[in-house]
């Protein structure tokens with residue numbers, strides 16, 4: 393994103409925009425080592441280095457944290473080769489460049505965090521930090537106690553054992569079951585693979601919570617900002 397130089401200085405908190413114009417005109421501002429006295433010179437914070445009185449000036453990036461209730465049919469990546477719609481299309485009125493924290497499969501619905509804060513994303517996707525993710529899955533058949541015990545202890549998927557997890561049956565629908573699953577990792581198609589390992593294919597999958605952040609009250613396809621407290625709690 394490009395800024396007019398005076399706006400850049402104002403956004404960075406150097407001075408008001410009016411005052412910043414005076415600073416530029418009086419030759420106190422440099423861009424990439426050269427004094428610039430022309431108002432309206434365009435600068436790109438990712439490319440240009442702006443100095444005031446020879447001190448490097450930076451704009452603090454506004455950090456954005458959104459919780460989206462992802463509908464089915466949307467991909468978590470910005471793009472794929474099939475031109476599927478991206479979850480980023482659902483938050484078009486936010487101008488910051490966001491990315492999803494972890495991934496949900498195209499057919500999975502529910503809680504997905506979007507942010508522009510790399511540290512936040514790293515923290516949440518690291519299994520060491522143990523942020524729990526809660527899913528409701530409809531699976532074929534009725535998992536037995538023994539199968540669920542195996543699931544909780546950890547099963548091998550892609551040659552690596554999963555961390556301890558939780559599973560319980562919450563509802564029975566004819567021959568299928570709705571199970572609630574809690575895991576702390578975010579491996580590729582993890583829930584589906586874990587369920588398959590114990591012999592119960594997933595028919596549909598919804599992530600209902602990340603930590604204690606639930607999608608309650610959030611319609612499919614809509615999103616909301618996290619409160620500072622919610623961000624802090626997830627980072628703890």
Ligand code: URA
Pocket residue numbers: 495496497498500580581582583584585597
């Ligand atoms: N596990 C899966 O298998 N799919 C998802 O989308 C999320 C977790």
